[in-house]
Amino acid sequence: MQDFEAIARPGYAHRHLLGIEGLTPAEIETLLDLAADYAAQDAGAHQRSPLLSGHTVINLFFETSTRTRTSFELAAKRLSADVINMSVTWSSIKKGETLLDTAMTLNAMHPDVLIVRHPESGAVKLLSEKVNGAVINAGDGSHEHPTQALLDALTIRRRRGRLAGLTVAICGDILHSRVARSNIHLLTTMGARVRVIAPPTLMPGGIERLGVESFMDMREGLRDCDIVMMLRLQTERMQGSYVPSIREYFRFYGLDREKLAMAKPDALIMHPGPMNRGVEIDSSVADDIDRSLIQEQVEMGVAVRMACLHALVAGTRTPVRAEG
Numbered sequence: 001m002q003d004f005e006a007i008a009r010p011g012y013a014h015r016h017l018l019g020i021e022g023l024t025p026a027e028i029e030t031l032l033d034l035a036a037d038y039a040a041q042d043a044g045a046h047q048r049s050p051l052l053s054g055h056t057v058i059n060l061f062f063e064t065s066t067r068t069r070t071s072f073e074l075a076a077k078r079l080s081a082d083v084i085n086m087s088v089t090w091s092s093i094k095k096g097e098t099l100l101d102t103a104m105t106l107n108a109m110h111p112d113v114l115i116v117r118h119p120e121s122g123a124v125k126l127l128s129e130k131v132n133g134a135v136i137n138a139g140d141g142s143h144e145h146p147t148q149a150l151l152d153a154l155t156i157r158r159r160r161g162r163l164a165g166l167t168v169a170i171c172g173d174i175l176h177s178r179v180a181r182s183n184i185h186l187l188t189t190m191g192a193r194v195r196v197i198a199p200p201t202l203m204p205g206g207i208e209r210l211g212v213e214s215f216m217d218m219r220e221g222l223r224d225c226d227i228v229m230m231l232r233l234q235t236e237r238m239q240g241s242y243v244p245s246i247r248e249y250f251r252f253y254g255l256d257r258e259k260l261a262m263a264k265p266d267a268l269i270m271h272p273g274p275m276n277r278g279v280e281i282d283s284s285v286a287d288d289i290d291r292s293l294i295q296e297q298v299e300m301g302v303a304v305r306m307a308c309l310h311a312l313v314a315g316t317r318t319p320v321r322a323e324g
């Protein structure tokens, strides 16, 4: 089995992973290459690596999660870390403890990695400045969700062999989406062309400054694209109404066979989940086994999170060979 220790550290020299913005193409490539190795390994016998043996990883989630929290837990366990899962429901935050007091309390237990999801943009960075261990952003408000963008990129790369030169359309609630932001940073950094498609109420002003093209008309935006990435309406971040009705929204911005026909004949469909069928995507395309990558995205989530844990922690260890 490959000595993974030697691969990651030289190419990723940051203490934390707080966002994709600011990462270099080489750093992104390093994480994707390492994740690809883990994906290949995982397709085998779910072997455990001793890489993070003796390390403690804490999942600290202030918002709900199925995919991210579970896959980080699985990733940490496959690297032999001790894993603690904390959710707001069961913590002293319910009794009024602040984010920073919670962070300091956990810091006193000397975790090696804190994986944090929080509803406020910037909260994870603030926390990272107060603790000694590495911090991974598992989604902060509408700011960034870096590991989602990495797993999306790995999924695309496995299917298309590259990111550069592809046209990727990101459709839906761009305004509130941290997934959109992280994907825009990653895909433009890696040389893909990115289009964002949304109704005027859900399109951030000045989005073109991020190097994307914006479209209000979905059929026009999907024309000849390689990848169609759908996003759900983030109603938990909305105050008031942003769309006239769900029915109307689906009619103009829901992905169905008819709108998908505007993209390339072999265009692939993605969605970070959770999906709202009949709102932003029709089941006929979400479940199309020839075109939909949605399950593969979830599968790549574990490999990407193993790679991120590895890259952040490996530099503190002497080389370890994986068992196998």
Ligand code: CP
Binding pocket: 064, 065, 066, 067, 068, 069, 139, 148, 272, 273, 274
């Ligand atoms: N894509 C994503 O972040 O899903 P979860 O909210 O289930 O973690």
